[in-house]
Amino acid sequence: GIQVEQSPPDLILQEGANSTLRCNFSDSVNNLQWFHQNPWGQLINLFYIPSGTKQNGRLSATTVATERYSLLYISSSQTTDSGVYFCAVERKTGGYQKVTFGIGTKLQVIP
Amino acid sequence: SQTIHQWPATLVQPVGSPLSLECTVEGTSNPNLYWYRQAAGRxxxxLFYSVGIGQISSEVPQNLSASRPQDRQFILSSKKLLLSDSGFYLCALNRYTDTQYFGPGTRLTVL
Known part of the structure; x- marks a missing residue:
């Protein structure tokens, strides 16, 4: 099956710093999503981004499908950004979209 | 917009006991439904996906089973729990190329 690698696995930032999270995938995909899991376990979709660049406030994401990677940018980080960030890729298999997750990047933003 | 309900929120069960986790969906029809397990927070x-009533596919062989008795109901079961079944169980849905949405999860501890 498709492999999804995320880096770095862990990241500690000072509040206000910027960071870039990377997601590499081993095969062509139909779509890609970035999720944030808060300390209570809730997974929230950040971006649905099969290609191109999107921005939402202090977050932006870029996917280069032809080179099989995606980047998530966090600017001016805040303590509420702490949690685990997952990249998930989708491939259509047998009539449904199979989703494969990376193992995540655990981010801690310290005041 | 769609809403996913999961219960119970937390569960502590002895080894060898049965399990039933329920996921119900509101605000959409004929969704693809998924059960995921997350161990150690990453x-x-x-585990399972379903494209319709009574249609269940398993991704990995395991001690668990799933059923979809109604369009908006997805149940995860086990006849005899193992220690290795402990984890955070998440129900999710999507429709066609829509983004994937997650429920609040059930935290299961098997003792």
Whole structure:
């Protein structure tokens, strides 16, 4: 099956710093999503981004499908950004979209 | 917009006991439904997916089973729990190329 690698696995930032999270995938995909899991376990979709660049406030994401990677940018980080960030890729298999997750990047933003 | 309900929120069960976790969906019809397990706060593993009533596919062989008796109901079961079944169980849905949405999860501890 498709492999999804995320880096770095862990990241500690000072509040206000910027960071870039990377997601590499081993095969062509139909779509890609970035999720944030808060300390209570809730997974929230950040971006649905099969290609191109999107921005939402202090977050932006870029996917280069032809080179099989995606980047998530966090600017001016805040303590509420702490949690685990997952990249998930989708491939259509047998009539449904199979989703494969990376193992995540655990981010801690310290005041 | 769609809403996913999961219960119970937390569960502590002895080894060898049965399990039933329920996921119900509101605000959409004929969704694709998924059960994921997350161990040790990282890495989501797809357990089951369903494209319709009575249609269940398993991604990995395991001690668990799933059923979809109604369009908006997805149940995860086990006849005899193992210690290795402990984890955070997440129900998710999507429709066609829509983004994937997650429920609040059930935290299961098997003692």
């Amino acid at each position: 890495g989501l593993q797809l």
